[in-house]
Structures are given as C-alpha cells and as structure tokens.
Amino acid sequence: MRVLGIDPGLTRCGVGVVDVAPDRSARLVDVVVLRSPAELATPSRLARIADGLEAIIEEHRPNAVALERVFARSDVSTIMGTAQISGVAMLIAARRALPVALHTPSEVKAAITGYGRADKKQVGTMVARILGLDEVPKPADAADALALAICHAWRTGGVAGAAIADAQAGAGSTARTGRDASGNALTPAQRAWLAAERAAAVSGAARRVKE
Numbered sequence: 001m002r003v004l005g006i007d008p009g010l011t012r013c014g015v016g017v018v019d020v021a022p023d024r025s026a027r028l029v030d031v032v033v034l035r036s037p038a039e040l041a042t043p044s045r046l047a048r049i050a051d052g053l054e055a056i057i058e059e060h061r062p063n064a065v066a067l068e069r070v071f072a073r074s075d076v077s078t079i080m081g082t083a084q085i086s087g088v089a090m091l092i093a094a095r096r097a098l099p100v101a102l103h104t105p106s107e108v109k110a111a112i113t114g115y116g117r118a119d120k121k122q123v124g125t126m127v128a129r130i131l132g133l134d135e136v137p138k139p140a141d142a143a144d145a146l147a148l149a150i151c152h153a154w155r156t157g158g159v160a161g162a163a164i165a166d167a168q169a170g171a172g173s174t175a176r177t178g179r180d181a182s183g184n185a186l187t188p189a190q191r192a193w194l195a196a197e198r199a200a201a202v203s204g205a206a207r208r209v210k211e
C-alpha cells in the first residue's frame with residue numbers, strides 16, 4: 001500500500017510517501033517539507049501548505065493518509081498551527097475519499113524503534129534503516145512524516161496489523177501470550193507497540209472521565 005504521512009505544522013509541514021509491501025518492506029517514494037513564512041497572514045499560510053499537499057496527493061495517489069495526533073502543549077501558537085494544518089489535511093483527504101488515520105507519537109516511536117519514548121535521532125536512524133537510505137532524512141519533520149507513513153502501513157497490514165487488531169477486538173490473548181493470532185512470536189517493536197496502544201486507550205478513557 002502507498003501511504004502519505006504528514007507531520008503537521010504551520011511553519012514546517014513534513015510530508016512523506018512510502019510504498020509498503022505485505023512483507024513489511026518499505027520503499028521511499030517522496031519526502032518534502034512544506035514551508036510557509038511567518039510574515040504572511042494565517043489564511044495565506046494555510047493556503048500555501050494546502051496547495052503543496054494537494055500537489056503531492058495528485059502526483060503520488062496514496063491509498064491512505066496518516067497524521068500525527070495533536071496533543072496539548074505549553075506553546076499555544078504552535079498547537080494552533082498544528083491543529084489548523086491537521087484540519088486542512090483531513091479536509092483535502094476527505095474530498096478525495098482517502099482514509100485518514102491519527103497516530104500518537106508514542107505509537108509511532110514504538111512501531112519504528114520498539115521504544116515508545118525514543119528521541120527524534122533514534123526515530124530518524126530507524127527510518128533510514130527501514131527505507132535503506134544512506135542518510136537520515138532532514139529536517140526532523142521529514143523523518144517524522146515518513147515514520148508516520150510506515151507506522152500506519154505496518155498497523156493496517158502484516159503480522160503487526162493482525163496483532164493490533166486482535167488486541168483492539170478485546171481478545172487480550174496477544175498481550176498475554178506474546179504471540180499474534182497466527183501463533184507467531186511478536187518482535188520487541190510489536191510488543192512495545194501493543195503497550196503504546198493500551199496506554200493510549202487508557203489515556204483516552206481518562207480524558208472521557210474528566211470530560
């Protein structure tokens with residue numbers, strides 16, 4: 001499947017496109033960082049990023065779009081820009097009937113590195129290794145976008161996808177036995193991914209209680 005990963009941001013928006021085969025091998029198709037200058041009015045900045053996203057989607061025709069889930073941060077201006085670009089991206093995808101998935105940073109880190117608290121350097125290094133690149137994609141927004149795309153493809157297909165689907169269905173056997181539905185042993189990355197999924201589910205439940 002071909003996935004478009006987007007690391008949303010108003011100043012820098014990372015966009016990565018990868019092809020992922022059923023055996024989980026991944027190939028880089030394209031990666032770019034879309035930018036909008038701070039001196040422009042916000043509507044113009046949104047339009048500039050939107051134009052770039054539409055051009056990339058038109059050129060590469062992805063099967064799905066993966067976005068980083070927005071979390072509250074201390075810098076209100078940063079989270080506002082991130083949320084605005086996320087909305088723009090989801091609108092563009094919806095108009096093309098493309099499925100959109102949101103992944104938390106811990107889910108992506110666990111999928112790519114096997115550790116839900118990996119730093120950006122570790123994520124970038126693993127992205128380069130997975131894609132067979134000589135260098136880590138730069139800036140970090142580019143590597144993060146590719147990590148999102150790979151994470152989504154792995155989540156929705158192959159052994160890892162089956163394991164997550166089993167866990168989400170409430171069977172619970174995957175987490176207890178350390179094996180997927182086919183009886184195959186989970187890798188450290190897949191086990192960490194399941195842990196991140198469970199943590200995200202608990203966090204979501206906690207937020208609903210607070211609301």
